[in-house]
Amino acid sequence: MKLLPVLIVFILSLIAHADDKPLLELESLTTKSGRTYEGVKVMSRTADKAKVYHVGGMANVKFTDLPDDIVKQLGGYDADAAKVAAEEKAELDRQIAIAQRKRMVELAKKKRTRKVTEIREIEVKGKYYNDVWNKFFDQKININVNLEGYVILSNSGIVSAQTHLKGRELASFIEALEKGKEWQKQSAKEKLEVSKPIKSFGVRVGVRFFAANNGKQNFIILKLSEFMGNNRMRDIDMYLDQKNVNALIDKMKQIPLEYKKKKAASKALK
Numbered sequence: 001m002k003l004l005p006v007l008i009v010f011i012l013s014l015i016a017h018a019d020d021k022p023l024l025e026l027e028s029l030t031t032k033s034g035r036t037y038e039g040v041k042v043m044s045r046t047a048d049k050a051k052v053y054h055v056g057g058m059a060n061v062k063f064t065d066l067p068d069d070i071v072k073q074l075g076g077y078d079a080d081a082a083k084v085a086a087e088e089k090a091e092l093d094r095q096i097a098i099a100q101r102k103r104m105v106e107l108a109k110k111k112r113t114r115k116v117t118e119i120r121e122i123e124v125k126g127k128y129y130n131d132v133w134n135k136f137f138d139q140k141i142n143i144n145v146n147l148e149g150y151v152i153l154s155n156s157g158i159v160s161a162q163t164h165l166k167g168r169e170l171a172s173f174i175e176a177l178e179k180g181k182e183w184q185k186q187s188a189k190e191k192l193e194v195s196k197p198i199k200s201f202g203v204r205v206g207v208r209f210f211a212a213n214n215g216k217q218n219f220i221i222l223k224l225s226e227f228m229g230n231n232r233m234r235d236i237d238m239y240l241d242q243k244n245v246n247a248l249i250d251k252m253k254q255i256p257l258e259y260k261k262k263k264a265a266s267k268a269l270k
Contacts, residue, residue: 024073031065045074048082055213059134096159099228124248126238128157141238145255147263153205153224161226161236163204170255176207177249180220184242187211187218220245
């Protein structure tokens, strides 16, 4: 019988991922601890909590803090399954921290030995949502291009992901950002609330649009996915407002010219 709530969670997650429709919409939600959220949309859930979008932003609310009728509408809560999920997440976080420290050491070594093999690093600001603290944190998106033409993307947080775009994908990536920028303007003007994909580049990079609160909150979500081995991926979602989308587009448009300069400089040294 304990498998039933887990199965329901899995099915609900698949449905939410498929069409991005909220699992539940409420005018307001008051938790057992007394906190009230207005204009609530529950977009997804895990074994122990629900991801809630509201007029003030976004929050992860534990099922133990949700009213019983809301928990029932979201498929129920299995304390044992939640405990197992928490233990698995703790172990995954530990492994991620170990891998992150290892990668930082490797990157530091590469930086010390790097000469003209890579174009200078470019930085653009974005926001990362921390599930533990239930709040956004400012982070940098690092962009680096090597002489093979790969655009290396990573974020600057303690938990980060590093991935890449192929050189031939750069123009399509810029087009996706341009399209997202137009949707940002449209959602603000027409007070739209929507979440939909713009373009994906394999499983490595994704560009997505999200608008809530009658279009007042709108972001381009840049998904960075890094392969961690053992068929595991680390996904980081970076939220960019209109100002930072413009900055990212400007930086990406600079890449071809800088690449040509560095390529020529590299040939001159041979």
